[in-house]
Amino acid sequence: MLSSEEQARLRLEIFAELELFIDARGGFASRDELTAFTLRGGLRIPLIDRNKGIRNPAEFDATLAIVSAGDKGRYNVYDDAIDRSSGLLYYSWAQGPLNAGDNRKLHVAFEQQVPIILFEKPLPNLYVPVFPVRVIDVLPERRQFVIDIDESGVRATTATTLDKRYVERLVKQRVHQPVFRARVLSAYNKRCAVCTLKYAELLDAAHIIADTDERGLPVVTNGMAMCKIHHAAYDQNFLGVSPDYVVHINERLLADRDGPMLQYGLQAMNGKPLELPARRDDRPDRDFLAERFATFTS
Ligand SMILES: [Zn+2]
Structure with a gap:
């Protein structure tokens, strides 16, 4: 003993x-x-x-x-x-x-x-x-x-x-935050929904409707697994996701020239279909996406 x-x-x-x-x-x-x-x-x-x-x-x-x-x-x-x-x-x-x-x-x-x-x-x-x-x-x-x-x-x-x-x-x-993260990362098989990066340490669970909004519940359908850069770009409206599950990059960013992160990490994602969870019921809520996408296009 x-x-x-x-x-x-x-x-x-x-x-x-x-x-x-x-x-x-x-x-x-x-x-x-x-x-x-x-x-x-x-x-x-x-x-x-x-x-x-x-x-x-x-x-x-x-x-x-x-x-x-x-x-x-x-x-x-x-x-x-x-x-x-x-x-x-x-x-x-x-x-x-x-x-x-x-x-x-x-x-x-x-x-x-x-x-x-x-x-x-x-x-x-x-x-x-x-x-x-x-x-x-x-x-x-x-x-x-x-x-x-x-x-x-x-x-x-x-x-x-x-x-x-x-x-x-x-x-x-x-x-609630750790459980939300676990559920979202698990639904997306630990890959970024935008670029498919698979390093769990570099992934977040992004909210579609922010958790500061009372409707921004920690449910899988209000989340997407994203790598750190795509999560930050999404939160800053440099990157948007339309309700038909397509990735959009902000026009100003598309017109700019910079290093490989801008070119390959962001500009190349424009028009790319979102990598969706295998389970249909885990996919992002289209109404939430539409509401959020309106802030990206405005
Ligand atoms: Zn990514």
Whole structure:
């Protein structure tokens, strides 16, 4: 058995390597990738359990990761179970008593305030990690653990109320944006919809209707996977996408002369059909595109 210092060190090592591991994959991973997770030193630590929501590796006294029960269907707007007014996740116990089986190590994570990983699972076989998070309460009468997605540690118990705007921003940044990105990049098979660049680290999920607009929901049909340059060009209206899924380049840019980025990266994209997701239902909403395209042509 590892000492508590060794366990803490190993946990931090896992967190640090998970960050790189996830970034390299565009912000999400599959079940097989997570069960094969191996530290650079060679130690294999599966991050999820194939059959259970709670991952309790033998190396640790406390739970390492949990999977949120989400997965409520492909087109549900918010398929996480996080309470948006508080930023808390009410996580149901596994079967059996609190101090036995899989529940026991999650209870230890609460008692010792050990940071854990929360995996959001917006689609089958698509896992988006949110970490570190903490178990801040146990509700025996509801048979639930309370998970706080705020890593600042300012909330000591469930009774602590945080500023409403702070919580909104927190849930958006730590959960909704990463989940949106994962869903969009997954729908586009991790390729830019304009130029087909396939490096996940260089891809974004671009909103068609901005997320500052109340209709700019984080759904796949309001997004397109784009590389950094095409995303920025789209946001600046140097690049437009018409409702018939064709890429357009701003006339001033077309008339200009500059280096290869302008010529091959932008001008050559003019008139190119958009690379669409394989699933018809994942394709961009034509009404959203039309509304947005009007700002490009105006
Ligand atoms: Zn691109």
